[in-house]
Amino acid sequence: MAQLRHDHQKFVERDVQIIVLGPENAQAFAEYWQKEELPFIGLPDPKAGTLKLYGQEVNLFKLGRMPAQVLIDKNGIARYVHYGHDMTDIPPNEELLALADELNSQ
Amino acid sequence: MPRVAINTPAPDFELPDFSGKIVRLSDFTGSKNVLLVFNRGFT
Numbered sequence: 001m002a003q004l005r006h007d008h009q010k011f012v013e014r015d016v017q018i019i020v021l022g023p024e025n026a027q028a029f030a031e032y033w034q035k036e037e038l039p040f041i042g043l044p045d046p047k048a049g050t051l052k053l054y055g056q057e058v059n060l061f062k063l064g065r066m067p068a069q070v071l072i073d074k075n076g077i078a079r080y081v082h083y084g085h086d087m088t089d090i091p092p093n094e095e096l097l098a099l100a101d102e103l104n105s106q
Numbered sequence: 107m108p109r110v111a112i113n114t115p116a117p118d119f120e121l122p123d124f125s126g127k128i129v130r131l132s133d134f135t136g137s138k139n140v141l142l143v144f145n146r147g148f149t
Contacts, residue, residue: 017138022145029124032148041129043121050119051144055109068144070110076135078116096141103139
C-alpha cells in the first residue's frame with residue numbers, strides 16, 4: 001500500500017484511478033487511510049460481495065486473502081488480471097504503469 | 107470461485123467508501139482507467 005502511495009502521482013498522470021478493496025469494515029478503513037494518508041479510494045467490503053465477484057482467493061492454510069490486481073481500461077474492459085499465489089505475490093508498480101501507458105496509447 | 111477474464115467487461119459493482127460515498131466502477135467508464143487492488147489486509 002505504501003508503494004502505491006509512493007507512485008500515486010504516476011498513476012494519476014496516466015489517468016488511472018486506484019481503488020483498494022478489502023474485507024475490513026469502514027472504521028478500519030478510515031483509521032488506516034488517516035494513519036497512512038492514502039490518496040486513493042478505499043472500499044470496505046465486509047460482506048465480501050465484490051471480493052467474491054472478482055474471485056479473490058482465501059487461503060485457509062495461510063490464513064489470509066491472496067492479493068489480486070485488475071487493470072480496467074476506459075471502456076470498462078479488464079485488460080490485466082493478476083491473482084497472487086501468496087501474500088507477497090504483487091506485481092511491481094513499474095509493470096502496472098507500463099500497462100497503463102499501453103492502454104493510453106491504444 | 108469466479109475469476110475475471112482478460113479482455114472481457116469487468117463486472118460492475120457499487121459500494122460505499124469508508125466515508126459513505128457511493129462508488130461505482132461504471133462511474134469511471136469513459137474517463138479513467140481503473141486499478142482495482144484487492145487487499146490482503148492492513149499490515
